[in-house]
Amino acid sequence: MEEFIFSKEELEFRKNVIEFSEENIAPHAREIDEKNEIPQLIFDAMGKQGYFGLTVPKEYGGLGKGVFYHCNVTEILGKYSGAVSMARNATVYSLTPIQMYGTPEQKEKFLRPLAAGKSLGSICITEPEVGSDTARMETKAVLEGDEWVINGKKRFITNGGQGQHIVWAITNPNAERPQKGMSCFIVPKETKGLSVEKRHDLLGMRGVHNVQLKFENVRIPKEHLIGKENEGFNILMRMFVTERATATAEATAFMLGAIETAKKYSKERVQFGRPIAKFQAIRFMIADMVTICYAARLMLWNLCRQIDAGGNPFKEAAMSKLFASSQGIQICLNALQICGGDGYTKEYPVERYLRDMKLMQIGGGTDQIQKLIIAREELGR
């Protein structure tokens, strides 16, 4: 399939990312999961390759390649370590609003270090009392003289406290609709009043720092507002398209990894005098798995091309993520089943793919929320 989807240059790029991952990530993958930490040397190595700045224009230190290349890196890294991929992805999400809506000064100051991999980035939307219903967030930002003052809490923040934060907050509590009273801000890591309350202990993606943040009279210069005041909801919706394309790529990464493991296992494991790959029940499971993975990848690459062509495929992003995550979890379960008891141990990576895959049905908007979006686009409100 690949030669019809990727150009020669893109195939060469994929080959390089695979070589990079074999050398720099594969040796650490199990330890990252067990110790729940990603060694800094991996971030440094990815920074040198320019993997954080693939979507960023060259004039701001990026590679100017776009979301298609970014998702290729996600799909390859994710197969080796979901956590490494996720920490990089959160950084890419955080630079997207600055890239799309930032001033030249903001790009120079905040985009350049992120693109170079000098700092991780995070997006701060979810709160203890507000998840799916993002518009009703409670964190507030008030303009006092030349500064915005932010108060509130943000939960489940990937890379929180580790670098630059893109924070959404309510700036007009009296707006006719909450969507019209939200703004988006840049809050650097060292800002006074910003603290990490706790690190969440996760089922999967072990290694990423996913935390609850407290904003207590956090003061930032008024120039840290991204785009226009009260237009943060539109920025959020644009960012979600990149996030959902990326989540689709993460899901295909775990599908590919799980399928590869199950295929190899089924050819080697002998029961009733023959490799289990000879049994029709196993063969049909594998046939279904590769067919679904093929479809998910076609959706993914088509979505990425739409984004890079300047489109805003909001519904297509929701459909791709929903398909890849809801089908992907079943693929991981089947792969584990094919590996029998071995699949249930940490000797094989399938249980990790399953744990990592589960997040794809939750983060960036749950499966149920993707269905609401698709239905709204098809049927109206």
Ligand SMILES: Cc1cc2nc3c(=O)[nH]c(=O)nc-3n(C[C@H](O)[C@H](O)[C@H](O)COP(=O)(O)OP(=O)(O)OC[C@H]3O[C@@H](n4cnc5c(N)ncnc54)[C@H](O)[C@@H]3O)c2cc1C
């Ligand atoms: C590991 C991890 C990393 C994350 N990283 C980030 C991050 O970096 N930044 C960030 O801001 N957030 C992050 N999140 C938060 C994530 O986006 C939210 O968990 C997600 O949007 C769901 O919100 P919630 O957990 O509050 O669930 P809720 O919104 O409380 O939903 C609970 C359940 O109710 C369902 N539900 C809710 N509303 C409806 C409805 N209208 N119709 C049908 N069903 C509905 C949901 O689908 C879900 O099954 C992360 C979460 C995790 C677990």
